[in-house]
Amino acid sequence: MILQTANLVKSFGDKSVLKGVSLQAQGGKALGLLGRNGAGKTTTIRIIMNVFSPDSGEVLLDCEPFEAQKHKIGYLPEERGLYPKKEIMAQLVYFARLAGLSGSQAKENARKLLEKLQMTEYAGKRLDTLSKGNQQKIQLAATLIADPEIVILDEPFSGLDPVNAMILKDLIRELISNGRIVIFSSHQMNYIEEFCDEIAIINGGKIVVSGSIRDIKRRSPRNVVEIISNNTEKISDYLKIINADIIGDMYADGDKLRVTLEHDGDKDRLFSSLSEYSEYIDAFYVKEPTLNEIFVKYTEASV
Amino acid sequence: MKQFFTIFKFELSGYLKNKIFTGLTVILILVMAAVLFFPRFSQSKTPDADSIGTSYASKMLLQESTETDASLLAQCIKQQLGDIEITVADKSEEQMKKEIMDEKYDIAVIMTSPLSYRYIVKTAGITDMTGYAVDDAIISCYRMKKLADLGVPQEEAADILESGVTSEAVIIGNDQSQSFFYTYILMFLLYFAVMVYGQFVAQGVALEKSSRAMELLITSAKPVNLMFGKILGAGAAGLIQLVLLLGSAFGFYAVNRQYWQGNMIIASIFGMPAKMLAFTVLFFVLGFLIYSFMFGAAASLANKLEDINTLTMPVMFCMIITFFITIFSMVGGNVDSPLMKIASFVPVTSPMAMFTRITMGSVSAAEIAVSIAILIASTVLTGYIAAAIYKVGVIMYGKPPKLNELVRAVKNSKK
Structure with a gap:
């Protein structure tokens, strides 16, 4: 599986946000999408997920036009957000159902995922009763609840203690080894180096450098x-x-x-x-x- | 469609599981039960009383007098009060006061002239109506005596005095004296239901956006489904609550009907024609939808929960203006004024204005049909526009946009 964006251009009003973004992410490898705040990362991600369409350019999956609705995408937004006053299990099941899973499948996935994240005991609790790190884990569970083919993680490690970071690392490694497309965005470069073979650095709405980290270093x-x-x-x-x-x-x-x-x-x-x-x-x-x-x-x- | 139902179910169950929502519904039902069952329990102690809240003395001392025929007066009072025990005695006022103090009698009456008297009681109860009955007895006694003096035989005199008037009104339109109260109540219900549920929608949308749950939602569901699922979920919760409240009110009344017969207002409220209830539900549904679309679209532009107050202000104004136009026309007694006629066809005002004209005014079936058709068409159009605004609104952060910026953003998204 190869997910590509070809020359994405997007502007909001007079402000041109993307000026031709082309990048490529492969199944079984993690792509590090790097850029400063406001460089166009989130806009690129949203175009991939079809929250809005580009002014020009396209998104392709294995060289065919990519229809986000037909694929399961797991997204961990940088701005974390779920329903603070709702029971955790109910929220996870809701997001799984929105992604198209059946009720029983949704419950099953939620149960397994909570177990994997060592969060089973919190299933019946309200989200706002949890610590920040645990909320973060629930957010991750919401991302992975539908067993997505494409996973987009924006700053997944922020707020996690070393033990929870380990749990998350294992999860990400599992996703990669299962052949999922993982797009990883972070400002913590050590994590990028740990997981990503390839990176794309976006600046001012353009990809300024992309390729394998090894090659980029060699080329320097x-x-x-x-x-x-x-x-x-x-x-x-x-x-x-x-x-x-x-x-x-x-x-x-x-x-x-x-x-x-x-x-x-x-x-x-x-x-x-x-x-x-x-x-x-x-x-x-x-x-x-x-x-x-x-x-x-x-x-x-x-x- | 499946996604829409998932969202609809999630929203609806959110309301039904909400403790405040269910608590409020239960409290309202209990309050209605308390009010409507009240006469049943308050009367069970004195089951023979005809109406609520009145009481009469049961032992009376009547002073012998030169002014009137005391035994004739005692007869007249007995006619008025039924089972009262009357003692006629020649006692001084001081003696009578003492006997009242000793509670030998409830009331003592001293005639000072044929049409004036003084009465002595220990405590003047609020609900004690003995005085009025004595007044009536003295007047009829006086008239009988005068008629007798003029040579009218006693039986004829009694007939003349007891003659009364009966009337029957033939009302071709609505009887406003009957419809006023239930219209008033239903109007308030309609206004508050639309307002409260519209606000719920606005809050729900703003909360999803401010808690950033929207970030995840917009990537997993279509904005149209999100908006309509949320609005119809809230609407269904509102409808359930409305039906529960109306249903239990009518249920409680039906059980206690016999205890309420003396009360004109309550009888007229519950005596409303069934079609008025159907219109209440219809106009709630349509009014709720058109306003909720506006509330939802406005709230989608909010960044923080606090923003919704400013953003929903225009919508609130529409509601309040409609409410005042309608209520003033009702109180003024002219619900078919030119202003109301216009208001009953303008989509945002028609849910309340047309409803009031149906219940209190005279309006033809064709007019009702046209008004409802306009309302449905505009509701659909509003829904369409609201969805377009919602779609760009929920991913817009920062200061809420100005109108022209919003129009441009919506146009851009349609490209």
């Missing part, structure tokens, strides 16, 4: 080198004398010396110049940018 300039040494001071002094012309910036942090080179190509010269001091050196490697750095780099300019 490889001009930052880290040297692990038991005598960073000595090495630093030495490099300042003989390699001043190729080094842009250098700073030591404990055993780690980070050197930013003017050009990628100067790595060899740096490496060979260190041979005399090899006795002090434990490691020498290219420091790839973190996802956070990549995100900032691509979204700093504008929203």
Whole structure:
């Protein structure tokens, strides 16, 4: 299963929100949809779910026009919301019924899901009597209640303690291994790196970079080198004398010396110049940018 | 359609399971039961009394007097009061007062002239009607005596004095003296039912939006289903409550009918023609729908629950204006005035105005049919427009939009 958006354009009144968004999410893999607040993530998600239609462009599933109504989509909105005054079981069954499940199937799914989330004891309680973290779990249950083929999670980890985060991680892994399409939106980059093979960064209504995290990192300039040494001071002094012309910036942090080179190509010269001091050196490697750095780099300019 | 029923059922069961809703219904039914059963229990102690809330003295002391024939007067009083025990005695006022104090008698009467008297009682009860009966007895006694003086034989005199008038009114239209009370009550019921349930709809919509349950709802259900399911769910709850209240009121009255016969107002309310009840239900349904569509659309633009007050203000004004036009015409006694004629065809005012004209005025079947047809057509149209507003409203956050912004947004969504 491949879900694609092709050149989505959308404006509200005079405000153009999406200016040609194309992205692709595959079953059995999680896609990280990243972007700053107001970049167009929610609008893209809503178009996928057919809350409104794009001004131009289309959504495709396996190259066929995608009709959201005919598929089960689980959505965990960033702005959490259920009925605060209603019984949890009743709400879950309601959302399952809205998705088209039969009454008994809805109850069965709700029961199983609550069990999986260790929430069975709360089934008869009102939502507003639960702690924030537990409400969050119920929200997740509402997302997954209809056993959706496509799951869209917006900041799923916010407000969860480490134990609950573990439970959620297991659930997401299960979804991925069951071949579901998972679109994952978060500002917590560690979670994105943990679950997503692919990312798409949206900025100012356009996808500014997309592809596998591995490739994106590879494609980034490889001009930052880290040297692990038991005598960073000595090495630093030495490099300042003989390699001043190729080094842009250098700073030591404990055993780690980070050197930013003017050009990628100067790595060899740096490496060979260190041979005399090899006795002090434990490691020498290219420091790839973190996802956070990549995100900032691509979204700093504008929203 | 399945989705619509899911939403409808969820909304309806939300009302029926709501403790405030069921509690209020039960309380209202209990209040009606208390009112309508009251005479049955208040009268069970004095089962022979003809009407409620009156009492008479049972022992009377009548002073011998030169002014009138005391024994004739005693006869007349007995005629008025039936089982009263009257003692005629020649006693001074002081003695009589003492005997009243000692509770030997309930009342003592001293004639000061043929048409004036003084009476002594220990306590003047609010419901004690003995004085009026004595007045009547003295007057008829006086007249009989005068007629006798003129040479009219006593039996003829009695006939003349007892003659009364009977009349029969032939009313071709509505009898407003009869219909006023039930129209008044039904009008209020209609007004409050539409207002309260319209507000419930508005609150429900705004609550879903402000609690962000809408985020999930709009991705799992069609907005049209969401809106109509919610409105019809509330409407069904309202209808159930209305039918329960009216049904139990009529039930309680039927059980206690014999105890209410002296009460004109209650008798006229429950004596209303059955078709008026049918019209109440019909106009509730239509009035509720057209107003709820407006309430729902307005509330869909709210961000917080507080916003609905401002947003639903125009709708409330429509209701209040309609209410006042109707109520003033009713009180003024002219429910077929030109203003009411217009109001009974304008969709937002017609549920109440036409209803009042049907119950209190004279309106032809054709006029009723045209008014209802206009109302149904506009309800459908309002529903259509409301759904379009709702669809864009529920996903609009931030300050509620101005009218022109809203129109543009709705137009955009139709593209």
